[in-house]
Amino acid sequence: MTKEKEEVIREFVCKPSAIAIVGASSNRERPVFAVMSYLLERGFRLFPVNPAYAGQKVLDLDCAASLLELSQNVDVVALFVGAKNQEPILRDLREMPYRPVVWMQPGAENAEAEKALQVEGFPVVSGACLMATHRTHC
Numbered sequence: 001m002t003k004e005k006e007e008v009i010r011e012f013v014c015k016p017s018a019i020a021i022v023g024a025s026s027n028r029e030r031p032v033f034a035v036m037s038y039l040l041e042r043g044f045r046l047f048p049v050n051p052a053y054a055g056q057k058v059l060d061l062d063c064a065a066s067l068l069e070l071s072q073n074v075d076v077v078a079l080f081v082g083a084k085n086q087e088p089i090l091r092d093l094r095e096m097p098y099r100p101v102v103w104m105q106p107g108a109e110n111a112e113a114e115k116a117l118q119v120e121g122f123p124v125v126s127g128a129c130l131m132a133t134h135r136t137h138c
Helices: 003-013 031-041 087-095 111-119 130-137
Strands: 018-022 045-049 076-079 101-104 124-126
Touching: 003 130, 018 031, 031 045, 031 130, 087 111, 101 111, 111 124
Parallel strands: 018 045, 018 076, 076 101, 101 124
Antiparallel strands: none
8 A cells, every 4th residue: 555545544544534525326235325424423524526416406406516516625536437438537626726535436447538627737547446454453
């Protein structure tokens, strides 16, 4: 594990932080629902993002259509969206006035985007599950 990843885990996974959940869903069968439930129970502040649920509640939280609609800054942007559907999300990330950690959940890995985001100053964690990482390291 890299020093950067260890620092991200210590600062934003082992301590409750503000996390945008891109690809949030109220469907209990989706992995994102289980991860969100787990993190909420542990005191994380979650901000669901999914245009399909915009204006609705996901786990009693208001869902935004995009990252640019969030009412406050987040520490981590967790992607639960496959690489082929990430372009609008990556565009929004680049328009944000700050650089949150970008966490690419299993199934959301995107080597090309990861390299580009790192060059642009975003810390990136790829291929690790937030819930599993919390259970293992915290």
